[in-house]
Amino acid sequence: MxxxxxxxxxxxxxxxxxxxxxxxxxLPFMLGLAAFRLAHACGAGxxxxxxxxxxxxxxxxxxxxxxxxxxxxxxxxxxxxxVYAVPAAVAGYALMHGAVGAASVSEPTRQFFCLACGAVVxxxxxxxxARLR
Numbered sequence: 582m583x584x585x586x587x588x589x590x591x592x593x594x595x596x597x598x599x600x601x602x603x604x605x606x607x608l609p610f611m612l613g614l615a616a617f618r619l620a621h622a623c624g625a626g627x628x629x630x631x632x633x634x635x636x637x638x639x640x641x642x643x644x645x646x647x648x649x650x651x652x653x654x655x656x657x658x659x660x661x662x663x664v665y666a667v668p669a670a671v672a673g674y675a676l677m678h679g680a681v682g683a684a685s686v687s688e689p690t691r692q693f694f695c696l697a698c699g700a701v702v703x704x705x706x707x708x709x710x711a712r713l714r
Contacts (some may be wrong), residue, residue: 604672605706606642608665613638649710666707673702 603610616637620630648661677698681691 600676601673601702601705604676604702605669605709606638607668607672607706608645609638609642611668612641645710662707662710665710666703669706670699670703674699676702 613634617630617634620633621627625633645661645665649658652658652661674695677695678691681694684691686694
């Protein structure tokens, strides 16, 4: 019984780390997903569409890092950070809303947790963008 419990806890932690990583990179992930769907709808196979998705997501992330490094105006850098961090904050909010949705907590408590998680993921995305060079 103990190994099953430890396996469940380990898998839960791994899924949380994966969800946090995907939420932090929400905008490149969604652009890659959109590129995959477009390539697949145009007749490309799954492998080619996957390659297109990976290239699109990588290029979009590289574009944000490039803009962050090149722009010297603080207002323009703030706009780049906000455009990158807002989808991540929304993804963090939705992630916590899905996780807390099954719990029996009051609605104000649920909203507090969702907003706090959205804020943490949004700030983490902006910090990750600023940290990479």
